[in-house]
Amino acid sequence: MSAYTSLMAYQRETEALSEIAGRLGWDQETMMPRGASEQRSEEMAAIESVLHARRTDPRIGDWLASAKPSNAVKKAQLRHIRRSFERSQKVPAKLAVEIARATSVAQGIWAKAREANSFKDFAPTLEQIVSLKCEEGAALADGGNVYDALLDDYEPGATTADLEDMFDALRPRLVALRDQIKDADQPPVLQGNFDEAGQLKLSAKLAEVFGYDLTRGRIDKAVHPFSSGSGQDVRITTRTVADDPFNCFYSTIHEVGHATYEQQIDPAYLLTPVGAGASMGIHESQSRIYENQLGRSRAFTGWLHGQMIDTFGDFGIEDPNIFYRAVNAVQDGFIRTEADEVQYNLHILMRFDLERAMMSGGLAVGDLEVAWNDRFLADFGFAVDMPANGCLQDVHWSVGLFGYFPTYTLGNVYAGCLFEALQAAVPDLDAQLSQGNLTAATIWLRDNLQRHGGLYEPRDLIKQATGADPTEKPLLNYLEAKFLDIYNI
Amino acid sequence: MSAYTSLMAYQRETEALSEIAGRLGWDQETMMPRGASEQRSEEMAAIESVLHARRTDPRIGDWLASAKPSNAVKKAQLRHIRRSFERSQKVPAKLAVEIARATSVAQGIWAKAREANSFKDFAPTLEQIVSLKCEEGAALADGGNVYDALLDDYEPGATTADLEDMFDALRPRLVALRDQIKDADQPPVLQGNFDEAGQLKLSAKLAEVFGYDLTRGRIDKAVHPFSSGSGQDVRITTRTVADDPFNCFYSTIHEVGHATYEQQIDPAYLLTPVGAGASMGIHESQSRIYENQLGRSRAFTGWLHGQMIDTFGDFGIEDPNIFYRAVNAVQDGFIRTEADEVQYNLHILMRFDLERAMMSGGLAVGDLEVAWNDRFLADFGFAVDMPANGCLQDVHWSVGLFGYFPTYTLGNVYAGCLFEALQAAVPDLDAQLSQGNLTAATIWLRDNLQRHGGLYEPRDLIKQATGADPTEKPLLNYLEAKFLDIYNI
Structure with a gap:
């Protein structure tokens, strides 16, 4: 041998x-x-x-x-x-x-x-x-x-210097967008109770339309949604909140993004290092593009609106445009995992700076709470009410995940690049999404990215799929176009 | 160290x-x-x-x-x-x-x-x-x-010679009993459909009354019921058959016997060799005494009858005595796992002889089907209709389990010994069982047998629990008393 x-x-x-x-x-x-x-x-x-x-x-x-x-x-x-x-x-x-x-x-x-x-x-x-x-x-x-x-x-190959440049370019445009939104008319908030059986049934349908293969996976409930496993056995979990069915639906779509990525890797790579996702950033790009660029699009939410009426009857929002605005509402909040598309990356940028400051010694760990609260007020415009909603909200640092947070924003940036290329490759994407048809989108992602598993380095993989080096611009352009429209700015 | x-x-x-x-x-x-x-x-x-x-x-x-x-x-x-x-x-x-x-x-x-x-x-x-x-x-x-x-x-310590003596003593009295039953009036057969949710709910209640600790276990459905695991995580499965709820209930009680044995071993032995059941025979004695001597007793079936009426409404058997007879019906059948208490051991005795004959060369493997069918006709009085109901019915030989079958009958023999001792130790056992109260019985088994895990050799364990060397007599006495009564012989 x-x-x-x-x-x-x-x-x-x-x-x-x-x-x-x-x-x-x-x-x-x-x-x-x-x-x-x-x-x-x-x-x-x-x-x-x-x-x-x-x-x-x-x-x-x-x-x-x-x-x-x-x-x-x-x-x-x-x-x-x-x-x-x-x-x-x-x-x-x-x-x-x-x-x-x-x-x-x-x-x-x-x-x-x-x-x-x-x-x-x-x-x-x-x-x-x-x-x-x-x-x-x-x-x-x-x-x-x-x-x-x-x-x-x-994130093999990523450097602090590159990330700093990228994040410095993200911050001002995200803040400007968020500030414009704050001054605009707010969309209505979804109200009422949505029965668990209905949520789980529609959640399973969403998993199916997004291409999750249940012969090589399964869906269960867990306190925190996650995706687990590779190859022929990739399982996801979701959760239900009675008055917030979006939590269930978009958790499911997010985890389906992670899970189908693993499922669609070339079977020849089964149980080898190449037979898994290329990096945390690339993984997050898949969960994010499924959840946000596709799942929270005007076209797809139009279809989802009909599905929700079929499942729950009249739930108080009759107009699909208002439904679209409700799905994408930008709201004040302390918690990263519940943040909207506009503000999510501001949470990450803050953690990136704070964790580097702790590691370099520039910030004493004992001073983290004060530093967190100051920075949060500066970045989000309102004060943290308690540590559980502040510097104690994430498990990451307790388990030693330093250097992990930035991959979330890298994932969003990659998702922006991929979505731009996907739109060019599938000109009638919106028409398909409005029918709840994700086939062309998920096949494009499979063929251009997912099937390769860990064959390429992350940046090379994005470049190969999109034809260009990854930058933050497509994400920013997408967010500005989407949210200025939603908020009639 | x-x-x-x-x-x-x-x-x-x-x-x-x-x-x-x-x-x-x-x-x-x-x-x-x-x-x-x-x-x-x-x-x-x-x-x-x-x-x-x-x-x-x-x-x-x-x-x-x-x-x-x-x-x-x-x-x-x-x-x-x-x-x-x-x-x-x-x-x-x-x-x-x-x-x-x-x-x-x-x-x-x-x-x-x-x-x-x-x-x-x-x-x-x-x-x-x-x-x-x-x-x-x-x-x-x-x-x-x-x-x-x-x-x-x-079964550490068991020998062919001992088993032969024991099985030779079992056979004539079992055959005589079975033949008397065949000539007697037969009890009615349970009829109708019993909804799955009701079966599973009552099955879970049975697990609970028999002392299964669900904080250290769980019940799921599987094609073949089994118990799995040791210590703090001992899981069981059951199954449902629409027109045969006894299949579900007695599968559950049987597996609960295996599982509570593992759960009740002294926690000081967790994750050590002594922290598991003493042998296959001892394990089967626990599943069998739970299922048969306790679960199929007149007293306990009286309680179960009421539970079934509560769960399913009127199901066609109003008299608890007739219900008791239906639960314990002795019927012709090809399949070991579905056999009644009287005939079950005849299945084992036959396999014990056939597998030894194959191993000694006395029976060519190619002649097994004929030998099986001849022996079945002689022992059971009717002919095997097809190999799936004959020599192909059990998985054991295919996975190399030679020497395993006799432990099933050893388990029944041990259960007979233990039940005799239990009755002596808990004089009002029937009064308790008729209330669905298994506490005294399961505590006696825990204290006298289960908690020791693999501390003693199987025969020593039975001797310590019952005060006597194990023999087939208590089992035979129990079966004769029970079934001569049921069949009014």
Whole structure:
């Protein structure tokens, strides 16, 4: 057997075990009896320990040194394996264990602090995690930029400098748009109660029209919607809120974007590194284009409006144009995950700056709450009322996800680029969307992006799909055109 | 760290991984999307390969040699680990791989042959498996009895000679009882359709009254009911048949017997070898005593009758005595899993003889169908109509389970012994059962048997719980008293 073949056989088994670990996570959020958590921690630790040992096995280094990839796919496979292996070689085992232990404890501490609405209950833990992640970043950076080294885990090839340029270009136009909207007439708010069975039924129909393959997936309820798994078994969850069916519908469409991406990767890549999404940013671009550019379009909401009347009867909004405005309402809010398309990226820009300030030492962790609240007031024009709605709202930092937040905005930027190209490729897109027909859109995304999985680096993938390097301009143009129209500005 | 501590830390991780593999099996039967089977095979193979490597790790031999157990629990832990490790050392790796591969393929071939109703489609595969299992048995037996060596996997300490004596004592009295029943007046058969929601609701109530802890378990539907898992996460499945609600109710109670056994083991044994049922026979004794001696008693069916009227309204049987007779109807049937209490063991006795004949070479595998049909006619008094109802009905042989069948009857025998002791210990048992109150019965089983897990050898466990060595007499006495009464003989 060649070194490449041996390495890939080994890797395939690792990927299979990793799918099992992922499904265990799915089970925990959907099916696990509540009294099983202690045993489940041991089970998760056991499989993670097997995976860690496999990923750091010195034979990988030998195989990588001898493997002679004969084509682009094989080169891409090795690129992924090498990145992961080199990363594991750079981080001292003792530090990796310490980070695993600290973040596992920190999540519980964060949840309690959020419940108690008390940042000081979380601050010492966060301080420890920031310090550990700085140490890890320094080990990975090899003298280079520490934050870049962490970012690279989630978005290979992205740099702080590039992101700063992009985000600096986003901020003024987003703020200007948001300020114009604030002064305009506001659309009506959806009111009333929408029964759960109806929400779940229409949610399943939305999953289907967006191309989610239920023979290789399933939909369950969970507290936080997520997508999980790869290849032939990609599961999503959704949730229902009685007076806010949009929460259910757009959570579902968002997760279907993530899930169909995994489902539509070339089956030849099953259980290999290339057989998964290219990066967090690319993944988010798929969930976002499904949810926003397609799902919240005037054309598609026209169809959804009819579906809601069929499902729930008269619910108080008869005019599809008013329905479209209600779906896209821009409103004050503290919470990132509930933010509208215009303000969402302002949340990310703020987190990007704050997490870099903590890592560089420019912001003491103990001062985060004050810094957060000052920045929020400046960016959003109203004050945070309590830490649970402020710096304690996201789980990310507690589990060590530094360098992750910017990939959300990168996803939105990529979605903007892809949507521009999709509109050019499918001239009658709106006519199709107004019939609830996503076929041409999802096939275009499959053929130009999704099927490649991790074959290309993220920026190259976008360039190949759209014909141009990714920039923030298409997203801004799209947002301005859409929301100036909605708000009659 | 002492050798014992090191070994147990290692073993604990293995047990956790084994729980994960078990849960993957549960997922496959309940939740897995149907298009995921190819990927799932690779996942199962990957975790099985991890488990195999761990179970044969030479360090286990070193630890076992140096460990100095200081009490009975530690001795029992080592007894289990040593048994499993020595077994793995005796079977050549090549043979183990061959058996794994052959049985994995054979299950599919068996399913197709059963569907096609053609034994000759399965015969060559079965021949191969018999030959491999003989080879394995010989390797394990070290010159001793080959069948005993296989039996020992499922029922440590049991021997063919003991079973022959026991089964020889069972057969004549079971046949005599069955023949008397055949000549007696038959009870009415339950008729009508029983809606699924009602069946599942009452099934869940039955699980609850029999003490199944849903905070550490859950109930789902599956084609074949089963119980899965240990410790804090023990899940069961059930099924519904529109015109046969007893199928659902008694499947549930049976699986609850298996599941509560695992749930009630001393929590100090969590994720250790002693933290699981003592043997297949002991496990079956729990499912059987829950299902039959308790669940099909006159007292309990009186309560169940009222529950069924509450759930389904008038269903055509008003008299609880007639209901009791309907629940316990002894009827002609080809299928072991559907057999009544009287005839069930005749099915097992037949399989025990046939599988030993195939292994000893006394019966050529190609002649199994004829031998089966002849024996069935002789034992049951009517002819097998087709192989799917005959020698192709059970999955066991296709997956290499030789030496497993007798544990079903051992379970019934143990249940007979335990029930005799339980009746003596709880004099007002019937009064409690007639109220749907299983508390005293299940607590007695917990305290005298279940909590010990695998601490004792099976026969010692029964002796400790009942005060006597297990024999077939209590079972026979119970069956004769019950069924002579039911059939007014």
